[in-house]
Amino acid sequence: MEREIQLLWLAVVLYVLAGSLAIFAVILGKKPERTIQGLLWSGLLVHGIAIVHRWVRLDHGPYVTMHEILSSGVFGLLFIYALAYWRYRPIRPTAAVVLPLMFIMAGWMVLTDPKDAYVPPTYDTTWLVIHILFGKVFLGGVFVALGMAGVVLLRRTRFGQARFAGLPSDRRLDDLAYRFMMLAFVFETLMLIAGAIWAQDAWGRYWAWDPLETWSFITWLVLGFALHLRVTLRPSPVRGAWLIVTVFVLGFLTFYGVPFISKVPHQGAV
Amino acid sequence: MREGSWWAALGSLKLTLAIFVLFTMMVAGVYLGNTAAGWILAIPFGLFAVNLLAAVSTNPAFRRQGGLLVFHLALLALVVLLAVSRLTYLRGQLEITEGEWFDGTLTGYEVGPLHPWHLDAVRFRQLPFTIEYHPGRERGRTLSRVAWIDGEGRRHEGVIGDHHPLVIAGYRFYTTHNKGFAPLFRWQPADGAPAQMGSVHLPSYPAHEYRQALEWTIPGTHHRVWTLLEMDEVVLDERRPSRFRPPRDYRLVVRVNGQRHELRPGETVALPDGRLAFVGLRSWMGYSVFYDWTIPWLLAACAVAVLAMGWHFWRKCAARPWRADDND
Numbered sequence: 001m002e003r004e005i006q007l008l009w010l011a012v013v014l015y016v017l018a019g020s021l022a023i024f025a026v027i028l029g030k031k032p033e034r035t036i037q038g039l040l041w042s043g044l045l046v047h048g049i050a051i052v053h054r055w056v057r058l059d060h061g062p063y064v065t066m067h068e069i070l071s072s073g074v075f076g077l078l079f080i081y082a083l084a085y086w087r088y089r090p091i092r093p094t095a096a097v098v099l100p101l102m103f104i105m106a107g108w109m110v111l112t113d114p115k116d117a118y119v120p121p122t123y124d125t126t127w128l129v130i131h132i133l134f135g136k137v138f139l140g141g142v143f144v145a146l147g148m149a150g151v152v153l154l155r156r157t158r159f160g161q162a163r164f165a166g167l168p169s170d171r172r173l174d175d176l177a178y179r180f181m182m183l184a185f186v187f188e189t190l191m192l193i194a195g196a197i198w199a200q201d202a203w204g205r206y207w208a209w210d211p212l213e214t215w216s217f218i219t220w221l222v223l224g225f226a227l228h229l230r231v232t233l234r235p236s237p238v239r240g241a242w243l244i245v246t247v248f249v250l251g252f253l254t255f256y257g258v259p260f261i262s263k264v265p266h267q268g269a270v
Numbered sequence: 271m272r273e274g275s276w277w278a279a280l281g282s283l284k285l286t287l288a289i290f291v292l293f294t295m296m297v298a299g300v301y302l303g304n305t306a307a308g309w310i311l312a313i314p315f316g317l318f319a320v321n322l323l324a325a326v327s328t329n330p331a332f333r334r335q336g337g338l339l340v341f342h343l344a345l346l347a348l349v350v351l352l353a354v355s356r357l358t359y360l361r362g363q364l365e366i367t368e369g370e371w372f373d374g375t376l377t378g379y380e381v382g383p384l385h386p387w388h389l390d391a392v393r394f395r396q397l398p399f400t401i402e403y404h405p406g407r408e409r410g411r412t413l414s415r416v417a418w419i420d421g422e423g424r425r426h427e428g429v430i431g432d433h434h435p436l437v438i439a440g441y442r443f444y445t446t447h448n449k450g451f452a453p454l455f456r457w458q459p460a461d462g463a464p465a466q467m468g469s470v471h472l473p474s475y476p477a478h479e480y481r482q483a484l485e486w487t488i489p490g491t492h493h494r495v496w497t498l499l500e501m502d503e504v505v506l507d508e509r510r511p512s513r514f515r516p517p518r519d520y521r522l523v524v525r526v527n528g529q530r531h532e533l534r535p536g537e538t539v540a541l542p543d544g545r546l547a548f549v550g551l552r553s554w555m556g557y558s559v560f561y562d563w564t565i566p567w568l569l570a571a572c573a574v575a576v577l578a579m580g581w582h583f584w585r586k587c588a589a590r591p592w593r594a595d596d597n598d
Binding site for chain 2: 090118120121122124125168172175176179182183185186189190193196197200201202203204205206209211214215217218221222224225228229231232233
């Protein structure tokens with residue numbers, strides 16, 4: 001286990017370096033994008049090795065304890081973000097907005113107990129892995145959108161206006177952000193469907209309004225509302241950005257907050 | 271207002287937004303108020319269905335965009351199927367002693383008003399079962415052997431448990447964490463009537479490890495029998511892997527008519543109107559049962575909805591690059 005923890009710490013250091021460089025780059029008006037991208041992918045590689053090492057050692061994926069869930073959560077969000085960073089060059093400065101959030105999440109992860117745990121019998125199914133993967137893509141999509149929403153909102157300040165002047169216009173950022181929200185909506189729907197299949201097999205019911213299911217559904221409704229609102233009333237990019245922030249907060253609290261209050265077998269973390 | 275205009279108003283996208291808000295508030299309200307969701311949420315589901323139907327039939331955007339149309343029709347089908355599901359479903363619990371047949375009796379259930387009640391056609395027998403425990407009493411796999419009779423009267427045997435339910439006549443039987451020990455008794459009335467066999471399901475083990483007692487009444491009599499199982503061995507060891515099984519070293523304490531008896535298998539208690547014999551110690555398994563014929567159709571509607579939604583979004587995004595008209 002010591003090797004896993006060392007690898008995890010190394011990954012966190014690489015993420016923090018990438019994030020710090022992204023912040024300084026925005027403040028100083030520099031573009032060390034290749035270095036940030038290199039650090040990000042290196043961190044993901046090391047983190048991935050740590051996850052695989054643990055998976056092989058314990059014979060279960062990173063989805064049982066809160067430590068494992070946070071670890072796979074950080075990996076998933078940063079993997080999706082790194083893909084967007086590589087693919088959409090004009091939005092790279094958004095790293096300065098979203099990577100600091102990862103500092104908090106990674107800090108929480110290293111503070112949690114990395115104890116080994118047995119997989120509950122209800123978790124021993126491929127549908128759980130599929131359900132979780134869809135969930136990671138959903139939150140990853142919202143996370144990328146959050147970066148652009150953060151830029152739109154920061155531009156309301158004098159500091160943000162100056163530092164993010166080189167990015168596309170608010171309207172264009174809003175357009176791209178909502179493409180990621182569409183992706184997130186598809187994958188949240190898939191997550192709910194795969195979760196229902198898992199729940200039917202595991203507990204003999206596909207839906208029971210338990211806290212995780214309820215909050216996931218509320219997030220789905222708010223995301224659906226945001227997409228509908230955009231088509232119907234065409235809100236300003238600032239309002240659109242606030243909706244993205246709301247969806248991310250709801251999704252984040254569902255994934256990482258509900259396990260602390262849920263007492264049912266389907267609680268996210270054991 | 272003309273007929274067409276009120277129908278168009280019902281299909282308004284602004285009304286959809288209002289329904290989204292109402293739906294979210296009602297789901298949150300049901301959750302925070304800790305109330306049963308079922309019939310309360312029928313209101314926003316119903317409103318959604320009407321709004322969807324009106325929108326699909328009046329809004330020309332649906333005719334121009336096939337993916338959007340199919341997605342919304344699939345959502346509509348989903349709402350209808352959910353309503354049918356709530357009218358016909360059954361969800362219940364039952365307990366069976368090892369060696370006994372399920373006789374259609376449930377210990378508890380909730381059911382839709384139009385449930386067809388085929389449960390009396392279901393016949394299955396509980397054979398020996400295994401539940402593995404990891405150190406620290408972490409429950410592992412459940413392997414429950416059962417025999418059942420199919421609709422054509424043929425006998426089958428198999429192992430169910432965890433993700434593998436027994437499915438007979440549309441009813442899905444799932445093993446649960448609920449299980450325990452069951453002393454088996456034979457009651458021989460003094461008047462020469464036929465003897466009756468029956469088991470007493472002691473409270474779930476190990477959840478109620480220190481409460482392995484139950485009071486019950488001998489059928490056809492007024493004798494109240496208090497039964498206690500005292501185990502002189504550790505069945506589930508905290509320190510090493512173990513399996514749920516009836517204890518080998520135990521005492522069965524029976525108190526009836528103010529007299530205390532310690533019984534071993536085969537021993538009897540003589541009562542004024544008959545003899546109560548302790549046959550042996552078995553185990554019982556708790557099952558949940560679920561009936562919902564709409565499940566495959568719900569899954570199909572979900573699959574169509576998500577595919578259509580993905581197709582619609584893909585076409586929408588592919589039609590125009592995100593910086594196509596950016597002059598920044």
